[in-house]
Amino acid sequence: MGDFNNPYTVRQCSKCQENTEYFCESCLNCIPKHQEICYTHHNNVIGECCKPCNQIRKTMNIIKTEVIFHRRALLAETKSDIKNCKTLFSLFQSDTIKKSEKLKNLVESNLCDIIIKHRCFNQNIRMNKLLHIIQSYEQLYEQSAMTPVQFLLSRNKNRFNKLKTIHHLRQHSLLLMSKSPCKKALTDTLVEFQFKEGGKRCLQKDALLNHTFKITDADVCKHISCVSSDKTCVSDYYNNLVLIHSAGETIHKLKNEKNDFLLGFHTAGCKRDIFFIDKDFNIMKWSYEMNATTIVINKTDINLSWRPECVNWSASTETLLVGMHNKYTMTGKVTLYDRTGTLTKIITPGWFKKPGCIIQNNNGDVVVSDIGLPGAVVGTGHGGRHRFSYRGRLSGLNFLPRGICADALCNILICDEETHTVQMIDMNGQFLLHLLKRPSGILAPYSLTYNMHTRLLWVGSMNNNRVCVYRFITNLDDLTEKGTPQKKEQRRTNHEKYVSTFELHLSFKLKDIRNCHHISYVTSKSVWVSNNKSNLILTNVYGEAEKNLKDVYSGYYIGYGLHTVNREKELFYIDKNHNIWKEPLAQNTTSFVFIKNTDPEWRPQCVHCSLITGDLLVGMYHVHTSTGDVTRYNNSGQRILTAQHDNTGLEIYRYPNYVIENNNGDVVVSDLNAVVVTDRGGKYLFTYTGHPPGSGLKPRGICTDTNSHILVCDRRTSSIEIIDKEGQFLTHLLEDRVNIPHSLCYDVNNHNLWVGYENTNEMCVYRYNLQKAALDDAHPPRETVRLLYTRVSNMDTDFD
Known part of the structure; x- marks a missing residue:
């Protein structure tokens, strides 16, 4: 920019000869890098602007759009506070005056009492000195068995024991005050007066x-x-x-x-x-x-x-x-x-x-x-x-x-x-x-x-x-x-390292079924599976159907996790009339309706039997409000509680497709576009929406391992995502764009992960284990398939 003594000129539009903006001479003579537009003819590009002018313009733009608004916002709040101050203070003024008068009276009365005790204390000291002098004279000149002073001391012994020796009045004044009801009222009144430190007024940073x-x-x-x-x-x-x-x-x-x-x-x-x-x-x-x-x-x-x-x-x-x-x-x-x-x-x-x-x-x-x-x-x-x-x-x-x-x-x-x-x-x-x-x-x-x-x-x-x-x-x-450099440094240092073993154990083709939407574990060699054709099949590891239940549900109005197995290996499933049936595993036994649906507006979408308590968790969907809940039933079919809202009273479920219970008692739901987790009592904990945060999630089957980690099939990435019990992302498994993982089941005894697919009738069983890394990063252990990854805490700076 030129100095302040240089003349200034006006750039004019070449079409209408109207003024555009004022520029200094150095701006007009600088190399044409930045173009300005005429206010009247927006398509007529004229004039140039130097780099310092651009920087000043950016600064002015920030002042106009951010700084001025922040000041106005703070000023508006301050003016509002000033108007409310008089009203708010008037509510406490009378109460403060009463307390101050009460405090004044208490202080005066206690001060008088303290002065009296102080006088008694001084008199006691003087009297003891005089008695000491008399006693010394008595020892010298009196030789009788009972002297007058001894007689006086014996008569006043109990009274002198009641007098407490006070070394310093300031140290023991509160002790004396606490002995009297009036002085205790004084301390209680003083406690009522509370003072808070003032802080700098700032704008809110959250929604x-x-x-x-x-x-x-x-x-x-x-x-x-x-x-x-x-x-x-x-x-x-x-x-x-x-x-x-x-x-x-x-x-x-x-x-x-x-x-x-x-x-x-x-x-x-x-x-x-x-x-x-x-x-x-x-x-x-x-x-x-x-x-x-x-x-x-x-x-x-x-x-x-x-x-x-x-x-x-x-x-x-x-x-x-x-x-x-x-x-x-x-x-x-x-x-x-x-x-x-x-x-x-x-x-x-x-x-x-x-x-x-x-x-x-x-x-x-x-x-x-x-x-x-x-x-x-x-x-x-x-x-x-x-x-x-x-x-x-x-x-x-x-x-x-x-x-x-x-x-x-x-x-x-x-x-x-x-x-x-x-x-x-x-x-x-x-x-x-x-x-x-x-x-x-x-x-x-x-x-x-x-x-x-x-x-x-x-x-x-x-x-x-x-x-x-x-x-x-x-x-x-x-x-x-x-974020700031300090936050970046914190993200680099605040992490934990894990090693995951994931290797194929066996695979087989399912007979009489084309895909697998859900798996319920029975034994290490048999599972219940279901597809999108209303069939429910008990299959072994050879792909042979040991039991086949056909046309048990409607694929248009039901979720994917429609069946589950309890600790006694009994099957529960949702039929096409939205009733929950119980199917014993033993032969020559008759299935029966365990829970009958009496409310047509609420439809069960998914079920899960808790291996910890034996309760039955049912994910429900409301057809009119397009929201859901999770209802817990005991082993007699009686409703215990229902989880539906967060701590603000807003709905947390939209369309529950799968529901499970974690080892720590949390209830995990594979909902539409999210994984929602509550505790055993129905208190909302968190919602997981994919990695990176906000990238979107299309969850399908879910399960949990022995470390309470949550495994979920994500149709968007065609992989299995692993998150911890707090909802922090850990890693991806099976990132296969050809076969899309759709259903999961975890064998806690053998650490086997059963995986069913959306577009094929093949089922795979993997050896799976996840532990914190005990070895050095430079020398990771070697196995058939091993994934080394880092879980970084506080990666997401977004807010909900």
Whole structure:
């Protein structure tokens, strides 16, 4: 940059001769590396900017988007606290005055008592001195058997023993005070006064659940539009609009039933009106206070080859953004209208296929959630310049973006239907963190909106009609997954090493069955297996069927883990009428209904007999709410308890497919897209959603080993994942893209792992053992198949 005495010039647009921006002379003479755009003609590239100017501009951008917002957020909270201080202090002022008066009286009375005791103590000392002098004289001059002094001492002996010798008044004042009820009251009063150290005010760093509710007039929450601080508009599966209060009560409902799939088809406009796309692809304005709808943009004004898919009202520019899709060319574009419906601009970047949701960020960027395949979140700047295309955190993994929104720091929040997470990226499309990973209650986050005034994030579910409202303010330096150097060093040092022995013991072909969806262990040479054709077979290690139960269940309305074996080798299974049967292993015995299903809304999905307590665990599914639970029955078929919610009262199960009990008593469920673990009493512990965290999981069969490690078949990676009892990932086994592991069973006596596959009738039995490494890393033991891996603690910096 030039010094302050150099003259400054103005760069003008070559088309309209209007001023662009002010640059110093060194900027105008520097090598043309950075280009500026005219404010009026966005396609006219002019001017250059030097590196120092770019750095200053980035700093200013950070100040505008982050620093100023943080200060404003803190200032708003401080002002609110100042207003509440007088009210809060007044509640305690009268009580404090009463306690202070009580303390004053107690202190005065005790002080007087202490002074009296102090005087007595001094008098006692003086009296003892005088007695000592008299006694000395008596020993010298008096020779009688009983002297007067001895007589006096004998008469006052008991009284003098009661007097305690006090060496220091300060050390023993509390001891004296504790002897009297009045002085004890003084100490109790002093204890009531508590002082806390003040701390530095800081912004919250977590997504904290503010409140949650269910929408009574909607089955799902496909899209959310924030109308005001206390009103929100949501849409259901059939595109009906429901205006609700912040607690979920319905204010108005507008029918807009449409077969076409539209995601972000409504938005809150100016004066609390709601813009939406109707079933005829007209863009309407709904004035809910007057309960009237008017056409803003008629479909005849739109090219027939282009259809509106999503809308968003930008309050900063008072512009209506419309995401368009051409079904013939499979391309998308963005058109801008004013509040009267007049077309002002067309942005045709060609960077996305089918817009699902559209927003305008605080920095002016237009961000589109592209629901075409492959999915992406595309950001464009002024004039339609491409800024970024975010295609998910991990390459090679499907990315299905749905609802999007932006917070006050210009960060972009995205619902990913593939991994059931809410991801956060910055304004440049760089991944920051997983804000939510399969959150309880929602289970499948689908829609988002952020209220700039209340700083609340609304998250809706496509799985049910529940909406959760979170409060969060993010400090990017602390929440990025890169972390600080100190945290990196901690991750490198805080780890444990294990050695896993995994070698093939035997394999055989199953007869009369094409695949294996579930395995129940009976003996070291026989197991019960089931497939997707409603058959349940007892087979030996030669693949021969010793017993065959046909057409016992319905594959469309049941989970995979439909049978189990107890400690007495008796079989339990779920039939096609959703009853649980008991089948003894002995010959000439009759099976019977152990638990009859009396509630048609709740259907058993999976069962497991506890080898520890003998209880029967049953995974249930509710057909209307699309949620589940795990019910525990004793060996008489009586219900003991039910696990369904976390500590906040939100549902934790969506569709239980398998359920088992770990050696430590925890209940492990292979749910839809997650592994959910509770303790024996039903207390929620954790949810595992794959490795790396947030990458997505398609769990199938599960089992546990003697070390309480959890083994789960993951259909996404076609492998077996091992996690510890706290939910930390350990390693992969059988990473085979040809054969997909689907079912597991662990023989605790012989340490054998039985594996069944989804696409073949072959069953394999492996010798499996997992222990902490006792040898040096440089000389690992050699065996047929050996895996050496490291479990790193605290690898994930995300939060739920």
